[in-house]
Amino acid sequence: MVICAEKATPADRSSDRVLALSTGDPTMFEPYWRKMGDKGKVVIRGGDLMSYFSDMKNECWFLEPELRDAIRRLHRVVGNAVTDDRHVVAGTGSTQLFQALLYALTTPGGAEPVSVVSSAPYYSSYPEVVELLRSELYKWAGDANTFDKDGPYIEVVCSPNNPDGAVRQAVVNRGDQRQVIYDLAYYWPQYTAITGPADHDIMLFTSSKCTGHAGSRVGWAIVKDKDVAKKMIEYITISSIGVSKESQVRAAKIIGAVCDGCQGVGSDVESDNFFEYARDIMSKRWQKVRQALDHQNEYLNNLIKYPRQRCLFTGEFTESLPAYAWLKCKGGIEDCEEFFSGRGIVGKGGKRFGADPKFNRISLLCREEDFNLFVERLGAIARISNGL
Amino acid sequence: MVICAEKATPADRSSDRVLALSTGDPTMFEPYWRKMGDKGKVVIRGGDLMSYFSDMKNECWFLEPELRDAIRRLHRVVGNAVTDDRHVVAGTGSTQLFQALLYALTTPGGAEPVSVVSSAPYYSSYPEVVELLRSELYKWAGDANTFDKDGPYIEVVCSPNNPDGAVRQAVVNRGDQRQVIYDLAYYWPQYTAITGPADHDIMLFTSSKCTGHAGSRVGWAIVKDKDVAKKMIEYITISSIGVSKESQVRAAKIIGAVCDGCQGVGSDVESDNFFEYARDIMSKRWQKVRQALDHQNEYLNNLIKYPRQRCLFTGEFTESLPAYAWLKCKGGIEDCEEFFSGRGIVGKGGKRFGADPKFNRISLLCREEDFNLFVERLGAIARISNGL
Structure with missing residues (x-):
């Protein structure tokens, strides 16, 4: 390790x-x-956030409403992803959301495991996660550029790409056999030009690379299809009974501060x-x-x-x-x-x-x-x- | 769901x-x-806890040292588990630690999946988690009382038991084929008599049922064998790159307040x-x-x-x-x-x-x-x- x-x-x-x-x-x-002082500070009292539940009216019952709203605001402010009429699903980092997607996009009892591919060089975590439990639902099939197997498959597109920074699109394009996960962890203005709001069916983001809060283990998925979102929520319910509330309320505060800084809310002479x-x-x-x-x-x-x-x-x-x-x-x-x-x-x-x-x-x-x-x-x- | x-x-x-x-x-x-006021309060500033790493000198690199110390102190104060010369591994609730154990106690390439059993009535989450990804490493084999299959197996013993509160021991006793996970989520004085410090090889605990902080998603394992702990850490590294730091520092604070209250530290006339x-x-x-x-x-x-x-x-x-x-x-x-x-x-x-x-x-x-x-x-x- x-x-x-x-x-x-x-x-x-x-x-x-x-x-x-x-x-x-x-x-x-x-x-x-550190410079932002109180603007990024949260205070959590002993009796706060004790329940498993964040919002029982929301399909994603473990998502804090303030984080959901902050995520939608952030994407509007930055202009890097479409969120209207999409579902927001929170995860323990985008790593858990990737696993939730593998679960959501496959079905037990298939003839063989669904192939998961990504163009090399690909983020080293993808094969590790896919192979971790030797699932019968899916298996790692390596470099998308040389993938030529028939049947359903999942392609992971990381853009800008980890490790090489390349802006990418899906390379295997096989009609209705196709499921594509866009990992947009690095699609933020500090790393690349924001050329327009990404509008894919499935998009992953994470606090780690957006605001730099890796220790929080907070990621989010923007998902078009309701049934995919539901199965992701099911996975997160079973595998971790939701996502840390403390991390969520903090991420909401931090994202709020980022949005305020971009919009000049309460800014000093020096830009925030x-x-x-x-x-x-x-x-x-x-x-x-x-x-x-x-x-x-x-x-x-x-x-x-x-x-x-x-x-x-x-x-x-x-x-x-x-x-x-x-x-x-x-x-x-x-x-x-x-x-x-x-x-x-x-x-x-x-x-x-x-x-x-x-x-x-x-x-x-x-x-x-x-x-x-x-x-x-x-x-x-x-x-x-x-x-x- | x-x-x-x-x-x-x-x-x-x-x-x-x-x-x-x-x-x-x-x-x-x-x-x-709520009554405890500032004793259970944490303040987290924007620049705190940003790194993935909590303690690079510890095998469990994502475990906050203050949480580790608080856990050891709590078990000493309550007297419900031996922690000396044991490894402490943190998880996103004890649910993730259970999965980490399934990974740690099995080996890829076995003749067939390792059977996982528990005496009925058993906690409903066990079969759900075991069957979630149709792993080739392990499979759910139901009620431990009727289990008679040869070969290696894992028995989960929840004591006091969820759902019925029974105090339990392992029921399948098959020498060297045996691995037992003790889920001691409810082995706290509010639910049962503490009859002595539990001294099993593998023990699971969770903030949810100890202090009532379910929203934090913090659990911990007390593990005797170093290699088992290492494989658990490997699982948590791959599946979620650690555990929320915010939840960990808060759990440390909460547990510290519980210990202080038990020991009369800073207590008022009314017992804390x-x-x-x-x-x-x-x-x-x-x-x-x-x-x-x-x-x-x-x-x-x-x-x-x-x-x-x-x-x-x-x-x-x-x-x-x-x-x-x-x-x-x-x-x-x-x-x-x-x-x-x-x-x-x-x-x-x-x-x-x-x-x-x-x-x-x-x-x-x-x-x-x-x-x-x-x-x-x-x-x-x-x-x-x-x-x-």
Whole structure:
């Protein structure tokens, strides 16, 4: 289990410490929320939120109404997803919602498990989750680009993509056999241009990558079909009897603060716009990564192939600023994860994403001091090694 | 999905409203926590708890250290479980921990799925969870009392038992083929005598039934074997990337307040002892239930067959005060759930617990006004009908 294998601890601030950048832990956003003071603060009293139930009038009985309203407002403000006449389902992170969808989109008693595919490189969690319990309902079938099996299938489209930041569409298009899950965790202005409100049947989002609150384990699905939403709710009812209320009310407060900041509600002279703030940091970080590599951009993410696009949220033409650097080693270096690891940078190797081990994914969402140490080391690697 | 089918809403306070008593929603405990004021209050600022990680030095990297410490202290104070030299694993309710155990106690590639059994009447969630994803790792094999299949198996022992309050031990005893999960959700002084610290290899607890905070979705496992704990952590890592931090810090605060109250820390003249308070209410409620049935105790839980036992926590001889009334209809009434439902009391029928449909489980953990309405209706049923 890679996450636990990481040796670095938050308390370790030595300059020779190992940098744990294999997960997309979004601690980069902490200073913004510290600065926001009471605007992001929640107070929960001992007698609050004790019941299993949030809203018995709603099909999604465990969804706090204030979170539902905050989610709808956020998508309206950002303009990144259609929510009118859609169902909102909350989950313990988008990870649980993905499992709820696998349950909702399959039926017991089928001739064989439904194939689940995604274009490589794909988010490493998809195969892990699909294979976890050896379900008879579904099974992992790998790279969508080479998938040619008959019968029903589920394609997961992550856009912008984890790990490489690419803007994606479904690649297997087989009419009525098709179910597509759009994982839009990174479709926010700090990572990419918002080119319009996404209007897919099934869309996943998560607090982790939107506002940076990974510890809350709150995600949400925007779902068109009522029966799919009902089966998702059934899954979450059975597997965890709902979703933490504390996390939900906090996410509602945080999202509310983001919306207020975007709309200039109660803003000071200095802008409270979260996405401007976050985009500014991401932009500076990418500049430094490119500088460290001495502008050897050919070693970087595919993203540089994508044209600058007009972001309807910022109103500006912008480049993609992915959450991860997706680096490829050259020359004789066969295992990029190992190569970096030996130099104090723990990433996640290409193999986990269905790609060549010459690739390595490095999170750029870490705290400032870790990021600075990363680019310092990356620069040293780039200077001394033709291997990168 | 029974939970969602309930029509009553918290806002519905009419005297002819339907009473939704099919889940063990522990709202009974709300007044205690309201009374406790700041002692149970948490304040979470926008920049707090943002990371996935709670403690990178701990195998269970997503467990907040303050929750771990609070759990150990609570079991020491109450004396209901051994925690020394045991691993503490947190979960999204004990429901997720049960799934983590099914994963931890089985191995892919076995000749056939491992059988999971529990003595009927068993908690309705066990078969639902086991069968949810049609796993090849394990399958539901029903009542432990009639289980006679060879090969490895997992027995779940809920004690005191949900639904009937019985104190239980494992019934299938087949040496090295055996794995036993002790679900001790109700092994707290408000429900039963604490006869000694439980010392099983695997024990499950949950905030829902201990302090009444069901909405938090926080449970914990006390596990002897390191490898079992590691595999549980792996499951929770993959299936939900940890457990809500907000819920964990709140549970730590709440549990700390319970411990302080038991130990007289900062107590006023009036006792703050949560378990005394809760036991007092449970005792009064059971008196009223018996009165409503006009002392026709033969229709009530098996619990009345159990002798009064000395509780090491209170120091007194006490009777069991189960969280549920497990009622049996007599005469021509075949479906007790339906019978009660037609009279405005929604319980959960025996069939869901692997028992006769003549049984019905009614939660006694509801709010005071719902409970009073329940006993009123129960009294009317008992008076007019020989059928109960």
